[in-house]
Amino acid sequence: MTVAIAGSPNVGKTTLFNALTGLCQHVGNWPGKTVDIAEGWHRSREAELRLVDLPGTYGLAGNSPEEILTRDFVLGRVADVILVVLEPRALQRHLYLALQVLEFAGPVVLVLNLMDSPDSDVDLERLQAAVRTPVVAVSAARRQGLAHLVKTVLEVAAHPPAASGNLGILDKPVRDLAREPSGLNGMPPRWEALRLLAGDDTLDAALARAGRHDLLQRADEQRQAVGGRVRERLAAILYEQAAWLESLCPPPPPYRTSVLDRLLTHRLLAYPLFGLLVALALWLTLAAAQPLTALLEALFSRLGGAVALFLFARGVSAWIAGPLVDGLIVGVGAVIAVMLPTMSIFFVLLALLEESGLVPRLALAADLPLQRVGSQGRHCLACLVSLGCNVPGVYAARTMTGRPRLLTILTASLIPCNGRLGVMLPLAVLFFGQRATLVVLGLLALSLVTVMLACATLSRIWPESPGDAVMELPPLRWPHLPGVLLRTLRYRVVHVLARASLIAAPVMLAVWLLGNLPVGAGPTATYTATLTAFLQPAGRALGLDGRILTAVLFSLPAKEIVLGALALTGGVARSLGETGAVPLGVLLETWSSFTALKFLVFFTLAAPCAYTMLVIRRESGSTARTALAVGLSLLAGSLATWILHLVGRLLGLG
Amino acid sequence: MQGEGGTPLSELRRGSRAVVRVIGTPGSDRLFDFGLLPGTPVDVVLEAPLGDPLVIVVRGTLLSLRRRDAAGIIVATGETPVDRRHCR
Structure with missing residues (x-):
């Protein structure tokens, strides 16, 4: 059984996830998603639950890639039960999210996460009766109330409470539009209807392509009937309900700005x-x-x-x-x-x-x-x-x-x-x-x-x-x-280190081979030496040399190996493994401090490591932008080094 | 309450309290998610060191909001200044 944990950022979602799964977790790759989500297992006598820790979100509008991920997961009904984590501070805001999840996905268990102990003054019975779904109080940090939570999850999975939406004046148009859903994106019909009503360019375009102009026109009519501003109206309706639910609970202490708050926003300090x-x-x-x-x-x-x-x-x-x-x-x-x-x-x-x-x-x-x-x-x-x-x-x-x-x-x-x-x-x-x-x-x-x-x-x-x-x-x-x-x-x-090593390994091999092939070649005839000679003019132009550029190129799998690479391209070593005293000593003999400074400037800015490039490609979703990022750092590094070189020459250095 | 017009939220001083009248900021979906809606009380509690963004409290949440975005939010200010320690 899959149980997703949703909630606003900073609400203690991950603490709850850790408390439930212990060390039994890993980063899962969900089909069709390029983003990793943490998932783990909770095993006890009563149950075996697969828990998914969704990125924090304030609502289902999908205002950032993380929020879109959470929304798609919640609405895609991948989970059998969704936990929505609440906390007494800013309870209205948490309830606003919970009401949306209740309205468009489900079944839901609300988890009131308390700092100290689960014996809160919140009247859970009243809250539960009002939202018509179970509410469980826990203290994730103290691992209290977890057994009761698991029991409730099992009950809800077996007998999901009947969802009863209340979207106020939006109820009628949403019901009307949900009658003939397009079925295009696998979203719940009521959600699609709401998006249509609110106006969603991506959805509108998809429907136009699918020839559902009837649906688009009906949405237009309904939008005019309710007087537009659908997103604002929806938020107002949900917040009105959230405020009423909050009034069933004791009021939280007001936010007080502390001395630290004032220090950290102080004009001078x-x-x-x-x-x-x-x-x-x-x-x-x-x-x-x-x-x-x-x-x-x-x-x-x-x-x-x-x-x-x-x-x-x-x-x-x-x-x-x-x-x-x-x-x-x-x-x-x-x-x-x-x-x-x-x-x-x-x-x-x-x-x-x-x-x-x-x-x-x-x-x-x-x-x-x-x-x-x-x-x-x-x-x-x-x-x-x-x-x-x-x-x-x-x-x-x-x-x-x-x-x-x-x-x-x-x-x-x-x-x-x-x-x-x-x-x-x-x-x-x-x-x-x-x-x-x-x-x-x-x-x-x-x-x-x-x-x-x-x-x-x-x-x-x-x-x-x-x-x-x-x-x-x-x-x-x-x-x-x-x-x-x-x-x-x-x-x-x-997670990062494991993948970085994985990517570094083949490049390390390639570097070793370049430095030792062709068979029987002397230190001046290896492929590395050829590459160094090739890069020499570019290096000279920047006030560096071919060996330095080759070494920076060799540090593509991981920037920290550049010292070993310098020893390698300097002909002192045949492997990248030689770090520490040997390469440093060689550099002190062959470099002036001005060359060292130029190298440092170049190395600070120029060229990300291979894994970073890969991640830039993944996150930007575009090869052109990745090339832009790499080009940008190369250009910035070269330019800064070149300027330093020119200034240095004017001052009579190097 | 002031007259019909109201003041842009961006012009409020630190420590003042107001009630939102109209939200005219483009891209305000995020503001709606935080419950910043017509009728919502807002407290301006802090300013960033350089004076922008503002820090406001909305329904118990501390939010940073750029003056430029705040300029699109029209609020009605009360007559009596409210001690910011008691705001929610």
Whole structure:
């Protein structure tokens, strides 16, 4: 039996999902959907339930890709029972969503999620009688009331309560239009009727193509009969009911703006505070991840050595052992060694900031500057996520619509991720010593300016999409740590890392082969050497060289391997696995600090990793836009490096 | 209550309370989902550091709303200022 969990964002849906499924969950791919939804199993003596954690939504209008996904899932009747999670704060808004789900899909169990204990002062009996569907009080965070919830779900599945809609003055026209549904999109007839009445361009076009002009005309007549403004009327009707239902419950405490609220919106203090917060998160990440990365690197190199020895002892050819050990184990190992610790720490910190309500307030503070370049506040959150890894940074655009969504997707890779930061920091320390922090901060500022410039340029392409900047600010509160840990590690770290390694592996193999073929070639005659010679003119033009460009190209599977790649293209090493002292030492001998700076600028901006490109393709749904994103970062990186090169020459450097 | 015309929501000061009269913002589906409808009481509780967007409380939910979008929302202001601590 499938049970879907729906609710507004920040209502504790995922906490309930975790409480019900425990560790028994994974990311499911639903047919026809390109978006992953978390699903899990709840097994007990009485029942075996498949639970689906739907993205948060405020209504069924489908105002963002995530909301559309939830709407289609709910209306598609994929689930046997739908749980709609409510909380006492802003109960009206939650009931508004619940009433829509009750009206157009079902059967429904309403779940009142309470912070402390399920013994609330809400008179569940009265509420239940009024909505004519079961209401269960739980405390997801304390795992209380869950057994009763499961029992109720089973009862509702066995005996679904009769749905009785009440759409006020819209009832008659909807009933009339639902009489002869088109059956085109598999939506419930009443929903299709409502969309027709409200005016839905996509649906209208589909009906026109199907020759159902009669239906379109009837919708027009009915719309005029009720006096238009159907969406507003529907919301008013549902909110009237929601307000009445809420009046059956004790009133929630009013929202009080706290001192922190006022500090975070303070004219002078807000930006320094947020700057400090982000800097602290980055510093904690890099400081805490370093020893873990060193440990993992040592582990993988030891594993590689052991496998090499084992293969050698069995007389396996070097042409099999080489790629396997140097290409796969050490190469992919280097990716995991850098990504696993940094991403885990950074994303847990970020999730804590998100769940505490601080990040939405950062988005509020960033809205005006981003508005000026055609984007909006949520873009800032995506940029923060991109500092950890560009892939979830691109995914973060799912809560957005229109032009800001496209801008977010296209500019995500201009932000240096942890992989790139992990290279930038040691290089900066090596070449600039005391001033390394300043250099890295400068590079971050460069990336930020580039994002803004790119947005300002790109926003001329697409028309403005009004209304999508409205954003809920969840109340400031202490985050629920276990839930944050579980969700972050599972969906942002393990999921991304597993796929990144999968994509990195074949490219690592290719790089190894390029560096060692043709058979018997010396260091100057390999394919890598040929490629380096080919890229030399382009490299010189930017003030770099062919080896650097080849190394950046080789770091396509994962940016963190660029140091190994530099050693490889420099002819010092034959595998990407050699990180740490060897490549750094070589660079110190061959590069001036000006070259190092140019490289850092180029590397900060230029070219996303292969997995990010793939995700940009998936999320933007267009190859042309993906090419635009890649071209944009290449252009920005080259341009910035070239300008720096010219300025440097004028000043007599390099 | 003021006269028939009312004021754009964007012109309210922090700490003021009003009741929505007309919503004329384009793309206002999202506003409807939050229950921002004619007749709904609204409190302006905060402003972003640079003065835009506004932060309003609608039916117990804290919302950030750009001044430009708020300009399309016509409200009627009450005569007595309401202490924002008691707003819902």
